[in-house]
Amino acid sequence: MVNLKVRIGSLELSNPIMSASGTFGYGLEFADKLDLKKIGAFVTKGLSLKKRLGNQMPRICETPAGMINSIGLENVGMDAFETEKLPLIHKTGAVVMANFFGETEEEYVESARRLEAMDGVHALEMNVSCPNVEKGGIEFGSDPAFLEKLTKAVKKVVKKPLIVKLSPNVADIRPFASAVENGGGDAISAINTLKGMSIDVKSRTPKIKRVFGGLSGPAIKPVALRMVYECCNTVKIPVIGIGGIASLNDALEFLMAGATAVQIGTMNFVEPEICQRIAGELSAWCVAEGVSDITTVTGSLKIA
Amino acid sequence: MVNLKVRIGSLELSNPIMSASGTFGYGLEFADKLDLKKIGAFVTKGLSLKKRLGNQMPRICETPAGMINSIGLENVGMDAFETEKLPLIHKTGAVVMANFFGETEEEYVESARRLEAMDGVHALEMNVSCPNVEKGGIEFGSDPAFLEKLTKAVKKVVKKPLIVKLSPNVADIRPFASAVENGGGDAISAINTLKGMSIDVKSRTPKIKRVFGGLSGPAIKPVALRMVYECCNTVKIPVIGIGGIASLNDALEFLMAGATAVQIGTMNFVEPEICQRIAGELSAWCVAEGVSDITTVTGSLKIA
Amino acid sequence: MKPKILRNVPMGKRYRMIDFEWPDDNAQPGQFVMIRVTDSVDPLLRRPMSIAGLANGRMSIVCAVLGKGTAILSEKSEGDFLDVTGPYGVGFNPPESETALLCVMGGVGTAPFLFLKSRSNKKIIAFYGAADKDGLGIQTKFDEMHFSTVDGSVGTKGLVTDILLAHPEIKNKNAFLLACGPKGMLKAVDQICVREKIQGELSLEERMGCGFGVCLGCMVETDEGNKRVCVEGPVFKAGTVKW
Amino acid sequence: MKPKILRNVPMGKRYRMIDFEWPDDNAQPGQFVMIRVTDSVDPLLRRPMSIAGLANGRMSIVCAVLGKGTAILSEKSEGDFLDVTGPYGVGFNPPESETALLCVMGGVGTAPFLFLKSRSNKKIIAFYGAADKDGLGIQTKFDEMHFSTVDGSVGTKGLVTDILLAHPEIKNKNAFLLACGPKGMLKAVDQICVREKIQGELSLEERMGCGFGVCLGCMVETDEGNKRVCVEGPVFKAGTVKW
Numbered sequence A, B: 001m002v003n004l005k006v007r008i009g010s011l012e013l014s015n016p017i018m019s020a021s022g023t024f025g026y027g028l029e030f031a032d033k034l035d036l037k038k039i040g041a042f043v044t045k046g047l048s049l050k051k052r053l054g055n056q057m058p059r060i061c062e063t064p065a066g067m068i069n070s071i072g073l074e075n076v077g078m079d080a081f082e083t084e085k086l087p088l089i090h091k092t093g094a095v096v097m098a099n100f101f102g103e104t105e106e107e108y109v110e111s112a113r114r115l116e117a118m119d120g121v122h123a124l125e126m127n128v129s130c131p132n133v134e135k136g137g138i139e140f141g142s143d144p145a146f147l148e149k150l151t152k153a154v155k156k157v158v159k160k161p162l163i164v165k166l167s168p169n170v171a172d173i174r175p176f177a178s179a180v181e182n183g184g185g186d187a188i189s190a191i192n193t194l195k196g197m198s199i200d201v202k203s204r205t206p207k208i209k210r211v212f213g214g215l216s217g218p219a220i221k222p223v224a225l226r227m228v229y230e231c232c233n234t235v236k237i238p239v240i241g242i243g244g245i246a247s248l249n250d251a252l253e254f255l256m257a258g259a260t261a262v263q264i265g266t267m268n269f270v271e272p273e274i275c276q277r278i279a280g281e282l283s284a285w286c287v288a289e290g291v292s293d294i295t296t297v298t299g300s301l302k303i304a
Numbered sequence C, D: 001m002k003p004k005i006l007r008n009v010p011m012g013k014r015y016r017m018i019d020f021e022w023p024d025d026n027a028q029p030g031q032f033v034m035i036r037v038t039d040s041v042d043p044l045l046r047r048p049m050s051i052a053g054l055a056n057g058r059m060s061i062v063c064a065v066l067g068k069g070t071a072i073l074s075e076k077s078e079g080d081f082l083d084v085t086g087p088y089g090v091g092f093n094p095p096e097s098e099t100a101l102l103c104v105m106g107g108v109g110t111a112p113f114l115f116l117k118s119r120s121n122k123k124i125i126a127f128y129g130a131a132d133k134d135g136l137g138i139q140t141k142f143d144e145m146h147f148s149t150v151d152g153s154v155g156t157k158g159l160v161t162d163i164l165l166a167h168p169e170i171k172n173k174n175a176f177l178l179a180c181g182p183k184g185m186l187k188a189v190d191q192i193c194v195r196e197k198i199q200g201e202l203s204l205e206e207r208m209g210c211g212f213g214v215c216l217g218c219m220v221e222t223d224e225g226n227k228r229v230c231v232e233g234p235v236f237k238a239g240t241v242k243w
């Protein structure tokens, strides 16, 4: 028997294949597409205290081997999540990580407090790629000192594992990884989307109404893998690798680079059952390779 | 008649389609593949004072819609370039931009001095994505103040147009664009490659011997376009757009975002005649669209 | 589902009709499928295509070549395999009582009506608008067929809304109208519905990331708030969309 | 060049031979072409393939399916079009005087020797090494044919260098040796050449970005410095490569 179990803080996952926030709805949309118990965990769409409508349309477009989105963090809000979604999610037996964000430190802390109190939320993933209204629209995730302070403040109100999700739109991701570790975060997830842009040449207008959006999908995999590797070499807490994963091979690259688990994002749109498929393939791969415990694959990259 | 002429400092190009450094050799390799006079200019492989051998193999690998390279700036050196390459290049009638780099400020200045003295080099493109040995391996292009100083120092010894090529591995490219402008640079080119990584799962080794390399090709286009747009909105000097261009449509996106000209890199490997093809298509597009002067396309993006 | 292509034939000058295997008959006219046209990651996303027919183990779509994805799709051969998910979305739902339907269509907007025709015994009065005669050829026999072209090369010269407004049924307040086509056309038809107090349904198009409600890329603003075209649509009640 | 595929047939269990139109006969055995297998940008780069035959307006390659690119290539059909550039590189150049050639090959390394055989009237003594018998089937009749497999299922059990060393010609200091195959095999053959003081040429493989000398991705270290496998190679003199 292969042991695919991995640990994120105090939480044990049955396997390291998870779905990424914003690409898996509230899990329920996938209930008829795969067995939610067969994947390590799923991450909800980013939640805020209040319901949000998001940005104007158009807010997605396709790019070579990728896509840009500027959804604007549209979500049902904490109340509706707790009362309408969570009870239904609970029935599926899924492991649930709640992704959340705020516009001020207080909103972050308050959101975390709410999620901490919800039965059926197994871990929290804090998205810091949001404009900080108090700091004049600069992202929370763009200043290590501030990130450490935010992590500490949130960690104070939660016992559940706190994962902090890093932005790749920085010159060097390592100080941010350290900030999370120093702030007491239980794990890091990386990366969120790369800031990108696309133009419709015919109309000479941006393809995304808000001009900029986040690039995701296979195109970003090399950048994501590099940043995940850098994080893994910087901190001791677990790192969850995200960015462009489309195959077992891609997932293994992240694990070998040092990730404890991975999240699959954009490819859920293209192949809704991909998380379950790759979890299955991972198990078969371990058998074929004589790997009895997946944690021995983590960080097994050999540098000559 | 369509006027495709664009101006980079004191240099006028017959059209805005150029080839990018490191993807076009010394031009001569393309002499039987296209008419070098039909493209705006070509940029040489990055030159250093002394011949360099570059990094160990393997130093390229393919990624989704892109590739990673870690050539290590292998080049024939200034002497061989001047005596062996330049006379032959001169015969082709090509407009030549010499890309160059150094490991210290003095090397940069000395390289620029050499190129300034060479007849047949029409402009200089300074690559600042190189580790600065004096600053402990940190890239020249990763500190705006330092970049401004370097630009000033080099500008002092050259009259030919000086283009400074920016690295995308920064949190915000705008201060770097300003640094070039303030330092007296005649133009900016952007972007160089994104730092990336890839792993061979079978052998559990990095696909690139040096672990990291530069990601290029269509995959990076959305990031490149965003950064070029940011540069164009920051400085008044011309910006040359680079990154993932594979079609007329891609080139037009960069022009509409504000670029005065564009460079095509990786796609020269796939379709050696691509620069000439796109220059031709650009002319046809202008006719079809009733554009009589290509400079009216530059920056014509409409933001609602 | 990885169905085998059974047929791929031109339909008029601009379109192709592609038939492929499909295991069941469970779909409503107005619903769509999501098609992955390649195993590679470029193009990456699935393409939405209305169901143009479904019977006897065979589904049909009508495809207009617009860009890369539809170009690849239209060049597939009989015997090749497709990668299709769905059906998705909510289809047309005209009242049971209605015996005649005014169906306004432009371009490949005809596709869902071909399916509707095959499933319904109501009288279908079709209004087809195109820029020129190259847009024609996709129409099979509806019960009544009215054409308009912008250049006047076929049918009445002008917009499809002109021939719609000229039709006697438009004055029948019990008429029910269905529309599928370009945004401009839908908007104009919607205004007619509101002005003439005619009930109707419009099938919308938006760029889609997933097709099943999770990317939130396909929103449309309605008088009941943001709706996902792929789940709450693509068919919306006339008079409810905020254009 | 966008030549039409004339034939695509299996060759043994692991390979396919693909023939396509080619306008001229100007190529040397050992040279290669660069093939773009898709119009999309994934996979992005061209794939290098040795020329396995060229005559009468027809070029042949032998393709082993390794990854994405060769999978797509091998699934192309007769009548499809390829995108091929080249020929590139420097081919084999055995001395005119030589009447017999020792040709050591493994896997698709046979391809250039098929071409050589068709162009040369020298006696070709072939040594083919494989892991098991599934690697066989690519060999057409050379003048002499010696097999070895690692598992002993066909020919001599062991490595191809064993059967090479056992051949009487290896003691002939005027023998000329050519080799193409996996790196390990080439290295072993190279050592034999040096040790036995036999002249020879080796055809190398490296990942290629361009195929015509500009990306500098395919370097090999030789005793004359860095060389590009795509321009100064793929064929190098035995004893010159620094492994």
Ligand SMILES: Cc1cc2nc3c(=O)[nH]c(=O)nc-3n(C[C@H](O)[C@H](O)[C@H](O)COP(=O)(O)OP(=O)(O)OC[C@H]3O[C@@H](n4cnc5c(N)ncnc54)[C@H](O)[C@@H]3O)c2cc1C
Pocket: A061, A062, C032, C043, C045, C046, C047, C048, C049, C050, C051, C061, C062, C063, C064, C065, C066, C067, C068, C069, C070, C071, C108, C111, C204, C205, C206, C207, C208, C234
């Ligand atoms: C519900 C629905 C039903 C449709 N039914 C049909 C049909 O029956 N027949 C048909 O030919 N077309 C139909 N379309 C439009 C079709 O999906 C687009 O023409 C197609 O996606 C364009 O892809 P492309 O790669 O050729 O173009 P590209 O321009 O290269 O596509 C780039 C991206 O934009 C998206 N996109 C571009 N145009 C549209 C559009 N008009 N609507 C939605 N997304 C778009 C693509 O899906 C892709 O993600 C339908 C669209 C929707 C939303």
Ligand SMILES: Cc1cc2nc3c(=O)[nH]c(=O)nc-3n(C[C@H](O)[C@H](O)[C@H](O)COP(=O)(O)OP(=O)(O)OC[C@H]3O[C@@H](n4cnc5c(N)ncnc54)[C@H](O)[C@@H]3O)c2cc1C
Pocket: B061, B062, D032, D043, D045, D046, D047, D048, D049, D050, D051, D061, D062, D063, D064, D065, D066, D067, D068, D069, D070, D071, D108, D111, D204, D205, D206, D207, D208, D234
């Ligand atoms: C001069 C030369 C001649 C060759 N001749 C033949 C031939 O006649 N028949 C044949 O089947 N194969 C030949 N090869 C090997 C062939 O090019 C590779 O098997 C092929 O590129 C693999 O592509 P892929 O997409 O299937 O594999 P992937 O592993 O998906 O390829 C990923 C990348 O790595 C490169 N790559 C992977 N393996 C090799 C390799 N062994 N050599 C060079 N690049 C590689 C690919 O070109 C691509 O850029 C030759 C290689 C060279 C250099």
Ligand SMILES: Cc1cc2nc3c(=O)[nH]c(=O)nc-3n(C[C@H](O)[C@H](O)[C@H](O)COP(=O)(O)O)c2cc1C
Pocket: A020, A021, A022, A023, A045, A046, A047, A069, A071, A073, A099, A127, A165, A191, A192, A193, A215, A216, A217, A218, A220, A242, A243, A244, A245, A263, A264, A265, A266, A267, C215, C216
């Ligand atoms: C449409 C879309 C919406 C997303 N929404 C969120 C979100 O709400 N919160 C968040 O932390 N990340 C969000 N992401 C980022 C993904 O979780 C993931 O980090 C990113 O897409 C990279 O992974 P991928 O390349 O596998 O998609 C979103 C991504 C996409 C494509």
Ligand SMILES: Cc1cc2nc3c(=O)[nH]c(=O)nc-3n(C[C@H](O)[C@H](O)[C@H](O)COP(=O)(O)O)c2cc1C
Pocket: B020, B021, B022, B023, B045, B046, B047, B069, B071, B073, B099, B127, B165, B191, B192, B193, B215, B216, B217, B218, B220, B242, B243, B244, B245, B263, B264, B265, B266, B267, D215, D216
């Ligand atoms: C193989 C290779 C070598 C390169 N060498 C150089 C170089 O010597 N100097 C430089 O400034 N940029 C170099 N570049 C970067 C390109 O000039 C260009 O900025 C980058 O590839 C992005 O453009 P593209 O996506 O069109 O390739 C190199 C790129 C590649 C792929």
Ligand code: FES
Pocket: C207, C208, C209, C210, C211, C212, C213, C214, C215, C216, C217, C218, C219, C228, C229, C230, C231
């Ligand atoms: S297409 Fe993704 S939510 Fe509608």
Ligand code: FES
Pocket: D207, D208, D209, D210, D211, D212, D213, D214, D215, D216, D217, D218, D219, D228, D229, D230, D231
């Ligand atoms: S493959 Fe580019 S230099 Fe040889």
